[in-house]
Amino acid sequence: MANVVVYVEQRLGKLRSVAYEAVSAGRRLADSLGGGQVVAVALGKDRLPELADLGAYGADKVVAGAHDLFAQYSAEAYALALGKVARAADAHYVLAPASAEGKDFIPRVAIKLDAGYMADVTAISVENGTVHITRPIYAGKAFNVMHSADTPQVATLRPKLFAAVKSREGAQAPIEDLGAIDAGGIKAVFKEFKMTGGGQLDVTEANIIVTGGRGLGKGENFSVLEPLAAVLKAAIGASRAAVDAGWIEHSHQVGQTGKVVTPSLYIACGISGAIQHLAGMSNSKVIVAINNNADAPIFQVADYGIVGDLFEVVPALTAELKKFMD
Amino acid sequence: MKIIVCVKKVPDTESKIKIAADGKSIETGELKYIMNPYDEFSVEEALQLKEKQGGEVVVLCLGGDAEKEIRSALAMGADSAVYLEDPGYNGDNYATAKTLADYLKGQSFDLLLFGKVAVDDGAAAIGPMVAELLGLPSLSAVETLSYEAGKFVGHMGVEGGTNIVELPVPCVLTAEKGLNVPRYPSVMGIMKAKKKPLEKKPTKTALPKFTIVKLQSPPPRPPGKIVGKGVEAVPQLVDLLRNEAKVI
Numbered sequence: 099m100a101n102v103v104v105y106v107e108q109r110l111g112k113l114r115s116v117a118y119e120a121v122s123a124g125r126r127l128a129d130s131l132g133g134g135q136v137v138a139v140a141l142g143k144d145r146l147p148e149l150a151d152l153g154a155y156g157a158d159k160v161v162a163g164a165h166d167l168f169a170q171y172s173a174e175a176y177a178l179a180l181g182k183v184a185r186a187a188d189a190h191y192v193l194a195p196a197s198a199e200g201k202d203f204i205p206r207v208a209i210k211l212d213a214g215y216m217a218d219v220t221a222i223s224v225e226n227g228t229v230h231i232t233r234p235i236y237a238g239k240a241f242n243v244m245h246s247a248d249t250p251q252v253a254t255l256r257p258k259l260f261a262a263v264k265s266r267e268g269a270q271a272p273i274e275d276l277g278a279i280d281a282g283g284i285k286a287v288f289k290e291f292k293m294t295g296g297g298q299l300d301v302t303e304a305n306i307i308v309t310g311g312r313g314l315g316k317g318e319n320f321s322v323l324e325p326l327a328a329v330l331k332a333a334i335g336a337s338r339a340a341v342d343a344g345w346i347e348h349s350h351q352v353g354q355t356g357k358v359v360t361p362s363l364y365i366a367c368g369i370s371g372a373i374q375h376l377a378g379m380s381n382s383k384v385i386v387a388i389n390n391n392a393d394a395p396i397f398q399v400a401d402y403g404i405v406g407d408l409f410e411v412v413p414a415l416t417a418e419l420k421k422f423m424d
Numbered sequence: 425m426k427i428i429v430c431v432k433k434v435p436d437t438e439s440k441i442k443i444a445a446d447g448k449s450i451e452t453g454e455l456k457y458i459m460n461p462y463d464e465f466s467v468e469e470a471l472q473l474k475e476k477q478g479g480e481v482v483v484l485c486l487g488g489d490a491e492k493e494i495r496s497a498l499a500m501g502a503d504s505a506v507y508l509e510d511p512g513y514n515g516d517n518y519a520t521a522k523t524l525a526d527y528l529k530g531q532s533f534d535l536l537l538f539g540k541v542a543v544d545d546g547a548a549a550i551g552p553m554v555a556e557l558l559g560l561p562s563l564s565a566v567e568t569l570s571y572e573a574g575k576f577v578g579h580m581g582v583e584g585g586t587n588i589v590e591l592p593v594p595c596v597l598t599a600e601k602g603l604n605v606p607r608y609p610s611v612m613g614i615m616k617a618k619k620k621p622l623e624k625k626p627t628k629t630a631l632p633k634f635t636i637v638k639l640q641s642p643p644p645r646p647p648g649k650i651v652g653k654g655v656e657a658v659p660q661l662v663d664l665l666r667n668e669a670k671v672i
Contacts, residue, residue: 202563218546235441235639363669401645
């Protein structure tokens with residue numbers, strides 16, 4: 099039996115897809131340990147209308163902190179709130195997305211609960227009541243399978259790897275109020291959220307990523323990839339070479355010193371396939387490489403490759419896809 | 425302004441990672457080590473703040489056999505270093521944060537800086553954990569930073585944008601790539617670094633909460649195929665993506 103508290107992240111008035119992934123993972127974990135309460139925690143200015151729907155994904159109840167204190171992101175306030183619920187719910191496990199905010203405030207929750215912390219978890223398995231938590235090291239060149247005899251345990255889950263499943267179709271979770279927290283000691287002050295890149299899809303959340311590397315030649319040539327990304331509704335990624343050359347912001351960088359991604363489809367254009375880049379994308383379901391050098395290491399890891407000039411192949415690919423996708 | 429910058433020794437990102445015979449660790453024999461690349465951004469930021477505000481920059485490191493990496497931060501221009509030396513350093517997040525916080529409880533500082541993430545462990549946990557243990561505000565993945573009259577304003581990179589947050593001193597920040605352009609140590613800097621104070625404190629890292637059951641290699645990928653050359657191969661590629669791979 100294990101109680102699981104799950105943080106359900108929201109932004110701009112909507113639950114993010116990682117929220118449904120985390121609740122589903124929490125339900126699967128509790129069930130594989132003989133059952134238990136799955137409690138979702140939602141923090142924001144208002145109670146979102148979709149909170150009760152979390153019942154369908156396995157939440158037994160939702161604790162909502164709908165309060166000005168949570169209207170904007172605050173690591174200290176969010177950690178206090180989640181710590182309060184975890185203690186009240188006698189949580190054995192606390193799960194949250196390994197999103198940017200998750201990675202910032204969830205470690206603070208672990209310390210509040212004097213709990214071990216596993217970041218960016220890629221799998222949770224249970225054998226004979228023993229829970230194994232798997233997470234990548236060296237940007238996924240290897241994986242640690244970890245165990246702790248202590249509870250509670252706190253983990254952030256890699257986005258897009260834990261399936262969001264309606265195990266209780268139609269169920270509506272009751273919602274209760276978080277109640278007061280002692281905000282007196284909170285020192286950091288949120289000023290503003292600034293949208294960048296016109297709300298472009300982040301590579302860590304994308305199902306499809308189109309990435310450009312040194313082969314693009316210059317920054318302006320990312321424009322060659324944009325129509326392809328648009329028809330596929332893909333995020334644009336970049337190699338370290340492209341970022342270091344100043345062609346695109348670091349937020350697009352995929353690799354060991356950038357982001358690790360898990361899309362269904364990864365299209366690498368003009369990317370040679372340095373070991374550090376592979377570390378960031380080799381967990382993609384399907385990899386396509388377009389490069390005019392047949393010996394480029396990227397072809398070793400690609401499922402499908404085209405040897406050719408990306409300035410000809412990418413527009414041709416875009417046109418071919420438009421035939422049935424638009 | 426007193427700034428403490430925490431640095432970590434990590435294997436070079438070129439390293440091929442091989443699982444050792446015991447199945448619970450990696451083979452270290454052929455590894456080359458460097459200061460964590462993200463720590464270069466935090467050292468550089470500390471140096472720029474010192475140049476503007478005056479004060480001192482102290483490097484802090486927990487680990488084993490890490491003197492070379494600490495000296496590289498001193499060579500960039502930091503003033504002194506404290507080396508919590510533990511040859512048996514276990515790398516666990518919780519244990520690392522507790523051990524660092526135990527030392528830092530006795531120190532006064534305006535700013536405690538970490539790199540956003542260590543490229544070996546990838547957890548990005550230590551900054552926020554130490555902040556919580558010390559009762560300080562923190563902000564991770566800072567892409568832009570300014571300081572005025574006892575307050576830092578940091579831009580934290582999040583999906584689709586940035587959270588702009590103001591933190592009073594003392595506070596904890598973790599540096600994202602792009603925060604600045606780290607300077608290369610000059611020859612003079614490297615020479616001076618050898619004489620800068622480096623205080624070694626024998627340390628036993630706290631006990632970890634998690635133990636390693638085993639290490640796994642990434643699942644092997646089946647061999648792929650070159651579909652063809654140039655634009656002629658495009659229709660077949662699209663067909664394979666739709667009907668074989670079924671990803672579009």
